[in-house]
Amino acid sequence: MSEGLSVSIVKRLPGFALDVAWSAGGGVAVLFGPSGAGKTLTLQCLAGLVRPDAGRIVVGGRVFFDAEAGIDLAPQRRRLGYVFQGGALFPHLSVVDNVAFGLRDRPGGERRRRAAAVLERLGLAGLEARRPGELSGGQRQRVALGRALAIEPAVVLLDEPLSALDAPLRRALREDLRVVLREWGIPVVLVTHDFAEAYRLGDRIVVYAQGRVVQAAAREELLWQPASEAVARIVGIRNVLHGTVVKATPDRIQLRWRGQLLEAVNRPGHAYLPPPGAPIAFFIRPEYVRLIRKDRGAADPAHHMNLMRGEVVAEEDYGTTWTLRLRLDEPGPPAQADHDLEVEVPHLVYEILEIAHDRRWEFSIHRGSIHVLPA
Amino acid sequence: MTPETWSALALSIRVAALATILNALIGIPIAYALARRRFRGKALVDLVVTLPLVLPPTVTGYYLIVLLGRRGWLGAPLHAATGWTITFTWWAAVVAATVMALPLLVRTARAAIESVDRDLERAAWTLGRPEWRTALEVTLPLARNGILAGLVLAFARALGEFGATLMLAGNIPGRTATVPLTIYTAVQTGEDATAWALVGVLTALSCLVLIAANRLGARAT
Numbered sequence: 001m002s003e004g005l006s007v008s009i010v011k012r013l014p015g016f017a018l019d020v021a022w023s024a025g026g027g028v029a030v031l032f033g034p035s036g037a038g039k040t041l042t043l044q045c046l047a048g049l050v051r052p053d054a055g056r057i058v059v060g061g062r063v064f065f066d067a068e069a070g071i072d073l074a075p076q077r078r079r080l081g082y083v084f085q086g087g088a089l090f091p092h093l094s095v096v097d098n099v100a101f102g103l104r105d106r107p108g109g110e111r112r113r114r115a116a117a118v119l120e121r122l123g124l125a126g127l128e129a130r131r132p133g134e135l136s137g138g139q140r141q142r143v144a145l146g147r148a149l150a151i152e153p154a155v156v157l158l159d160e161p162l163s164a165l166d167a168p169l170r171r172a173l174r175e176d177l178r179v180v181l182r183e184w185g186i187p188v189v190l191v192t193h194d195f196a197e198a199y200r201l202g203d204r205i206v207v208y209a210q211g212r213v214v215q216a217a218a219r220e221e222l223l224w225q226p227a228s229e230a231v232a233r234i235v236g237i238r239n240v241l242h243g244t245v246v247k248a249t250p251d252r253i254q255l256r257w258r259g260q261l262l263e264a265v266n267r268p269g270h271a272y273l274p275p276p277g278a279p280i281a282f283f284i285r286p287e288y289v290r291l292i293r294k295d296r297g298a299a300d301p302a303h304h305m306n307l308m309r310g311e312v313v314a315e316e317d318y319g320t321t322w323t324l325r326l327r328l329d330e331p332g333p334p335a336q337a338d339h340d341l342e343v344e345v346p347h348l349v350y351e352i353l354e355i356a357h358d359r360r361w362e363f364s365i366h367r368g369s370i371h372v373l374p375a
Numbered sequence: 376m377t378p379e380t381w382s383a384l385a386l387s388i389r390v391a392a393l394a395t396i397l398n399a400l401i402g403i404p405i406a407y408a409l410a411r412r413r414f415r416g417k418a419l420v421d422l423v424v425t426l427p428l429v430l431p432p433t434v435t436g437y438y439l440i441v442l443l444g445r446r447g448w449l450g451a452p453l454h455a456a457t458g459w460t461i462t463f464t465w466w467a468a469v470v471a472a473t474v475m476a477l478p479l480l481v482r483t484a485r486a487a488i489e490s491v492d493r494d495l496e497r498a499a500w501t502l503g504r505p506e507w508r509t510a511l512e513v514t515l516p517l518a519r520n521g522i523l524a525g526l527v528l529a530f531a532r533a534l535g536e537f538g539a540t541l542m543l544a545g546n547i548p549g550r551t552a553t554v555p556l557t558i559y560t561a562v563q564t565g566e567d568a569t570a571w572a573l574v575g576v577l578t579a580l581s582c583l584v585l586i587a588a589n590r591l592g593a594r595a596t
Contacts, residue, residue: 049497075500082501088494092516102502151502 005029005155005187009045009055009065018042018211021055024204028181028188030219032198033208033234039191040085042208043157046189047082048075060154060187081148081156081186086164087140089132095119095143096128102151118146122180137165138173145177149184156181158190162197174200195236199223207231225267229281229373238342239284240373241335248273253372255280258340259330262306264370272374281373286323286344288369291353292362304364312359313339322350326361380569382549383557384576386465387534390553394472394533395526398480401473402529403522406484407510411496427539428478436542439471443543467544468551472533479532480525487521488514524591531584535577 006023018038022029031039044050046057048064051072057065059080064073089098100115119125122142132140141161148156161177162170178201181188192198198205199219206216214234215227226232232240243257250271253264264282266272274280292304301307314325325339334340343363345355355361408414409421427435443450445460454460461467491514499509515522537555544551546560554573561570 047497047501049500075497076503076505078501079503080501082498084494084498086494088492088498090495090498090513101499101504104503147498147502 004058004060005189006056006058007042007046009042009052009057011041011045011050011052013041016211018045018052020208020211020213022206022213022216024187024189024206026185026187027203028190028201030198030202030205031189031191031208032195032202032205033193035193037208038211039193039208040159043082043159043189043191046155047080047157048073048078062154079151079153081151081153083144083148083156083158083161085159085161087132087144089140089144089147091132093131094128095124095130095132095135098132098143099146099150101147114150118150122146122149138169138176141165141173141177145180149186153186155187155189156184158188160191160193162194163192177201207234209234224371226373228375232281232283232373237283238286239336240281241283242279242281245274245276245278245280247276252367253280255282255372257282258328258332258335260306260308260328262365262370263367264372265368267372267374272372274375279375281375283371283373284341284365285369285371286342287321288365289341289343290364290366291343291345291349291355292364293353294358304362305367306365306370307362308364309362310340310360312355312361315355321346322355324355326363377569379548380557380573383552383554383573386468386549386552387554390465390468390472390536391530391533393469394476395530397469397473398476398529398533399526402477402480402525403484403515405477406481406522406525407488407514409481410485410488411510411514424481425478427475428482432475432536432538433542435474436471436539439467439474439539439543443467443470462543463545463547463551465544465551468536468540468553471539471543472536475536475539476529476532480522480529483525483528484518484522487518487525490521491517520591524588527584527588527591531581531588534580534584 004023004025008021009018011018016038018041020038020042031042033039041050045052046059046064052065052067054067055065056063056067059078063069063071064078065071090101093101096115096119099118100111103111103114106114119128122145124139124142124146127135127139132143135143162173165173174197181201190201202219204216205219205222207214207222209230215222215231222235226235226237229240241257243255243262246254246256246261248266250273251266253266253272255262255264290304308328310326310328312324313327316323321344324343324345326341326343327334327338328340350356405420405424409417440447440462442448443461445451445454445462450460461470495513495517496509499513500506504512535555536553537559540551540553541556546552546556552560554577558570558573561573
């Protein structure tokens with residue numbers, strides 16, 4: 001795979017050690033994780049700005065770094081399009097000079113044509129003579145991207161490309177960036193600590209925590225089958241709960257939690273078979289909990305699996321959805337601070353069911369919506 | 376003003392201008408190296424360059440005699456080879472002014488270079504620029520105002536240099552007697568009018584220079 005990218009590096013700094021290995025094909029690979037996990041350091045190693053202590057970096061069939069073979073290409077020779085956090089546009093140069101900065105070795109005519117083509121394609125035509133200080137945040141972001149793309153890099157590296165922007169602009173530009181990256185078709189490595197951004201932009205997500213990769217997977221797989229409770233917490237999955245195994249088969253896992261007997265589907269592909277009595281972690285997505293309508297007769301346990309009863313003890317309005325905190329009708333301390341389960345309902349459902357007035361509910365969770373997490 | 380005071384003024388400006396040019400040639404690379412490079416002996420270079428700022432100028436002047444005098448470490452071989460010695464020539468005044476002004480330029484320029492965002496330099500590297508071109512096209516242009524402010528200060532310092540110049544160049548009217556030295560002579564011999572005239576000129580020049588440096592410094596941020 002000539003356009004692939006494989007990274008396997010160790011870098012020790014005072015108080016921090018990076019030790020990661022991952023690979024990516026074409027498309028957008030996202031390095032996702034909390035701040036200080038080593039994501040930017042990895043980009044710097046890829047670009048040749050930081051020299052790893054050990055390991056190997058291969059991009060598009062070219063060996064950039066190989067500690068054992070003594071190979072370490074200078075950043076100037078790697079031809080990677082590095083888009084720095086905040087853009088790092090040259091403030092003393094015009095937009096067109098910024099974009100053409102990496103084209104110095106080409107004849108003047110070609111340099112101008114190529115810079116003009118990039119500006120045109122990114123919708124920046126007409127801004128050629130402006131200085132970066134005279135651009136909006138979104139325009140600066142595009143110029144930074146254009147400057148990196150102009151050199152026709154083997155891979156584009158984006159370090160927190162949207163973090164400097166305000167929330168509404170950030171969302172608009174996220175979609176914008178998504179379209180540009182798809183259109184350009186260049187392999188991309190993007191760093192972010194925002195999971196929505198990672199999921200929206202990435203084809204493949206590499207999850208970082210404390211200088212290590214805890215999971216690397218296609219984005220859907222990461223969301224539905226996090227490799228561990230730690231990964232589930234890093235990607236911000238809610239309702240991560242702890243129960244006890246009653247019975248595990250390759251298809252199903254029965255477990256006991258807060259006095260309830262729950263049935264979950266075992267992980268497809270790689271079933272998890274803990275012995276009865278073993279502790280088990282699992283999660284329930286708040287948007288997959290079904291509140292049972294009271295105007296359609298009593299709930300039917302044959303129809304509604306994992307049926308439970310409880311009370312709304314708190315709620316939060318998120319504009320388009322409500323998050324309800326439910327406490328089960330069970331003695332004993334609740335599973336999460338003051339509640340057992342978070343449930344998310346759209347505003348429309350909240351209004352139709354009159355949840356504002358009606359606080360006691362029966363609810364059910366399909367077995368396919370309870371996801372077990374391997375220890 | 377007498378022809379003597381005019382010649383002192385002309386000499387001072389010539390010496391200060393040349394010292395400023397030498398400061399640019401020597402001081403800017405030193406400032407860049409101190410700001411951006413890691414090398415052996417960096418702390419020593421920093422110390423030696425800064426020392427004239429805190430040492431009494433006569434001590435610096437004495438070191439320059441030890442180094443450049445007819446029997447000096449560099450002066451002796453130079454004398455043996457060419458028969459020429461720098462001491463008591465106007466070049467000695469240039470050297471003394473250069474050395475005394477260097478710490479002002481290096482410290483100001485170094486701070487200006489250090490304040491340039493390193494990501495801009497890294498960006499230039501990833502776009503194919505070698506480090507020296509990056510310095511010329513990105514770092515130094517962005518540190519320009521700070522460097523200019525440093526050069527203006529260096530010029531002012533060179534214009535007012537007294538102690539080290541007296542040690543290395545002497546006080547020879549028409550050859551090495553710069554404005555500060557001429558003022559000293561005038562006061563010693565009771566020529567109050569001459570002293571006043573030169574004091575006034577030097578004060579005015581220094582004020583102009585400080586205003587220029589402040590303006591440049593304000594724009595540097």
